[in-house]
Every structure is written in structure tokens, then in C-alpha cells.
Amino acid sequence: MKAALKFLVDVGVGKNVEGWLRSQGFDTTALRDIDPRMADQDAQKLASTEGRIVITMDKDFGELVYRLQQKHVGVLLLRMNDAHKDEKLTAIKSILSQYGDQLNNSFSTFRNGKLRIRK
Structure with missing residues (x-):
């Protein structure tokens, strides 16, 4: 699973998540290291180009x-x-x-302790 999953971590998620992902061997890029003010659309394009889940x-x-139909690898x-x-x-x-193998090419939302995955 680790080799297949690559991540782009948005600024609000936090350094400890970034650090943990890296410590577990996940290929992880943090927006804070590239451009903390990067526009969402540009971040999504970068993630898609590099095969990363945002x-x-x-x-x-x-x-x-959904509305703009921007290409993605996963969110x-x-x-x-x-x-x-x-x-x-x-x-x-x-x-x-629990769900790492289902995150690629899906839009997943975690709320109130539950994960909804849409392909």
C-alpha cells in the first residue's frame, strides 16, 4: 500500500501529519514547503501531475x-x-x-468519525 500512495498535504492539516506520513514511508509533499499560499486549483493540478492524493x-x-471537473488522483x-x-x-x-487501498481516484470525506468514499 505504501508504495502506491503519494500525498500532497495542505497547510491546514498540520506538520505532525506530514511528519508521520513520511516516517511511515509514504511519498509526501507538503504545500507549506512549496508555497503555503498556493491557490487550491494550482495545488490540485500539482497533485494530479505528480500522482498525489490531496x-x-x-x-x-x-x-x-465536482463543479469544475478538475482532474485528480484523489482527495x-x-x-x-x-x-x-x-x-x-x-x-x-x-x-x-482501514481504507488506504480505496483512496486512489476517489473523493473521500471524513466527518464525525466516519469516512465517505466516492469514486
Whole structure:
């Protein structure tokens, strides 16, 4: 699974998630290291070009995928606006262990402890 999954982590997700993904051997790029102010559309294009799943807390990615039909490799939207960094990390660990093989080419939304995956 690890070799197949590559991630682009949006700024709001947090450094601890980025660090954990890297420590687990996932090919991970953080927007904060490239351009923290990069437009969502540009971030989505970058992720698609590099074969990366976007991990974000920004609902605008839904508009890019559904309304604007922007090409993507996958989006994992964390609807956890007031979550502590440890809560986000716990969610990512759980999602990847249970559903990692289903994230490619899907738009997944995590909210209230549940993951919805749309292909």
C-alpha cells in the first residue's frame, strides 16, 4: 500500500501529519514547503501531475472536483475544523489502516468519525 500512495498535504492539516506520513514511508509533499499560499486549483493540478492524493481541510477542493471537473488522483477532505493536531493524526492513521487501498481516484470525506468514499 505504501508504495502506491503519494500525498500532497495542505497547510491546514498540520506538520505532525506530514511528519508521520513520511516516517511511515509514504511519498509526501507538503504545500507549506512549496508555497503555503498556493491557490487550491494550482495545488490540485500539482497533485494530479505528480500522482498525489490531496489531504486537506478545505472544502473548495470539492468544488474543483465536482463543479469544475478538475482532474485528480484523489482527495481526502478532513471535516475537522476545531480538531487538535493529535485528533487529525489519529484520524489519518485510522483512515489509512482501514481504507488506504480505496483512496486512489476517489473523493473521500471524513466527518464525525466516519469516512465517505466516492469514486
